[in-house]
Amino acid sequence: MAITVTPLSDALGAAITGVDLCRDLDDATIQDIKQAWYDYVILVFPNQDINDDEQEKFCRNFGELELVRTTTFASDHPHVMMITNVKDTGKPTALEDGEMMFHYDQCYYEQPCMGATLYAIEIPDVGGNTLFANCTKAYDALSDDWKQRLEGLTALNYYDYGLTPTMRPEDMNPDVPQWTHPVVRTHSETGRKALYVNRLMSMRIEGLPEEESDEILNFLFDQIEKPEFIYEHVWSVGDLMMWDNRCSVHARTHFDPEKRRMMRRVTVRDPVPVS
Numbered sequence: 001m002a003i004t005v006t007p008l009s010d011a012l013g014a015a016i017t018g019v020d021l022c023r024d025l026d027d028a029t030i031q032d033i034k035q036a037w038y039d040y041v042i043l044v045f046p047n048q049d050i051n052d053d054e055q056e057k058f059c060r061n062f063g064e065l066e067l068v069r070t071t072t073f074a075s076d077h078p079h080v081m082m083i084t085n086v087k088d089t090g091k092p093t094a095l096e097d098g099e100m101m102f103h104y105d106q107c108y109y110e111q112p113c114m115g116a117t118l119y120a121i122e123i124p125d126v127g128g129n130t131l132f133a134n135c136t137k138a139y140d141a142l143s144d145d146w147k148q149r150l151e152g153l154t155a156l157n158y159y160d161y162g163l164t165p166t167m168r169p170e171d172m173n174p175d176v177p178q179w180t181h182p183v184v185r186t187h188s189e190t191g192r193k194a195l196y197v198n199r200l201m202s203m204r205i206e207g208l209p210e211e212e213s214d215e216i217l218n219f220l221f222d223q224i225e226k227p228e229f230i231y232e233h234v235w236s237v238g239d240l241m242m243w244d245n246r247c248s249v250h251a252r253t254h255f256d257p258e259k260r261r262m263m264r265r266v267t268v269r270d271p272v273p274v275s
Contacts, residue, residue: 003029005036009231012134012248014040021048021058021240030061037062037115038190041248042132044233045240048119052077052264055119055240059266066106066113066267068092083118084262096261100166100252101200102133102225105245105267108159108177108201113245114270120239122262127255130233135194136247138224139184146219153183153208155217157201166252168200180206181274183220187246188272194247195220196274224249246270 006015014036019029037043050058056079059065065079082093106112118130139147158178160169172178183205185196199221205213232253233241243250255261 003032003036005032005040007040008044008233011137011229011231012041012132013231013233014043016043016045019045021045021050022054025058025061034062037242037244041134041136042231042233042241042243045242046236047238048240049238050119050240052080055117055264055266056080058240059117059268063114063268063271066269079266081265082262083265084122084260085257086122086260086262089262094161094165094265096252097166097257098252099254101168101198102131102221102249102251103159103198103200104157104196104249107157107181107196107198108179110179110273111270112181112274113267115243115245116265116267117240117242119264120235120237120241121264122260123235123237124255124259124261126259127253128259128261129235129253130241131251131253132231132233132243133224133249133251134229134231134247135196135224135249136187136192138220138226138229139193139195141229142223147184149216150183153216154180154206155183155197155202156180156204156206157198158203159201166200172203178203183216185246185274187244188270188275190247192247195224197221198224198249200251 003016003018067078068081082089082091085096158172160176183197184193186193197220205216
């Protein structure tokens with residue numbers, strides 16, 4: 001099964017065609033997809049028609065699946081969660097509401113996920129797009145002085161799903177999940193460095209005065225979110241999006257809450273700690 005890889009932007013992203021994700025994939029096809037993932041960071045597989053089992057099966061080609069963490073998981077599909085504003089899905093659901101800031105998934109845990117897939121089931125006619133930012137290119141574009149300044153720094157990442165799921169919080173609850181990770185991490189497969197902070201969840205640089213911490217973080221947030229590092233995906237029903245959570249952040253654009261938006265998510269666990 002020969003795939004076709006079509007770049008989506010200069011920043012990151014490629015569309016993968018010539019593959020039916022309902023079918024079992026041979027080793028050569030899986031390796032081609034993995035290489036495209038490393039090269040382009042995010043991949044979209046358009047015009048797919050897959051169910052829960054088939055999405056899980058596809059994701060298992062890249063690693064062990066992550067259990068749903070933010071809500072009670074279903075016994076028959078413990079790795080599947082609906083990301084939606086629809087309340088009657090009958091499945092574990094993360095209810096979404098409008099715009100969401102740039103973030104790395106699960107960076108507030110000791111072991112964040114390697115990557116994730118999102119499958120578009122229903123989409124609004126306007127909005128609800130997903131922005132992806134290439135944090136490797138954002139790091140590479142820094143001056144040598146900035147790269148040296150960031151060496152050895154760590155940041156505290158925090159996320160209160162119940163209270164502030166889409167916007168940066170003003171206060172922190174000590175009982176809410178939080179973890180410290182390097183400000184710059186190294187990709188376990190490519191060896192490339194990426195900025196590993198994000199506007200939604202990175203609260204402070206450890207060991208620095210508040211003013212200096214805020215200066216560094218705000219500079220890095222702005223660096224990551226420069227237009228030249230971003231691809232905006234306008235969803236179509238049947239799109240399966242796969243992103244590398246080790247070197248890219250994503251954000252959702254606003255959409256009318258009266259319009260239905262329903263995505264099915266499956267996440268791949270990372271066996272390698274952040275370093």
